[in-house]
Amino acid sequence: MQVKVKVITNAKKEKIEETQDGLKVYITVPAIAGRANKKLIEVLAEHFKAKKYNIEIVAGEKARKKIVEIREAH
Numbered sequence: 001m002q003v004k005v006k007v008i009t010n011a012k013k014e015k016i017e018e019t020q021d022g023l024k025v026y027i028t029v030p031a032i033a034g035r036a037n038k039k040l041i042e043v044l045a046e047h048f049k050a051k052k053y054n055i056e057i058v059a060g061e062k063a064r065k066k067i068v069e070i071r072e073a074h
Helices: 035-048
Strands: 002-008 015-018 023-026 055-059 065-070
Touching: 002 035, 015 035, 023 035, 035 055, 035 065
Parallel strands: 002 023
Antiparallel strands: 002 065, 015 023, 055 065
16 A cells, blocks of 8 residues: 655654645654654554565655555565
């Protein structure tokens, strides 16, 4: 399944909010050297109870708005 995600970096705490467009994900790390993308995948994996390797950013690698693919484990 593909999910639209808006990422908010440098948040005080990590949380996920559902919006009309998709998800708004707050993460505590800055967007430096891919650390925010790595943390985003960790937070989404925990939220969807999926393995990190089943989650991939398919669009918006360097943007706030991303499209994330979450694959089902087989």
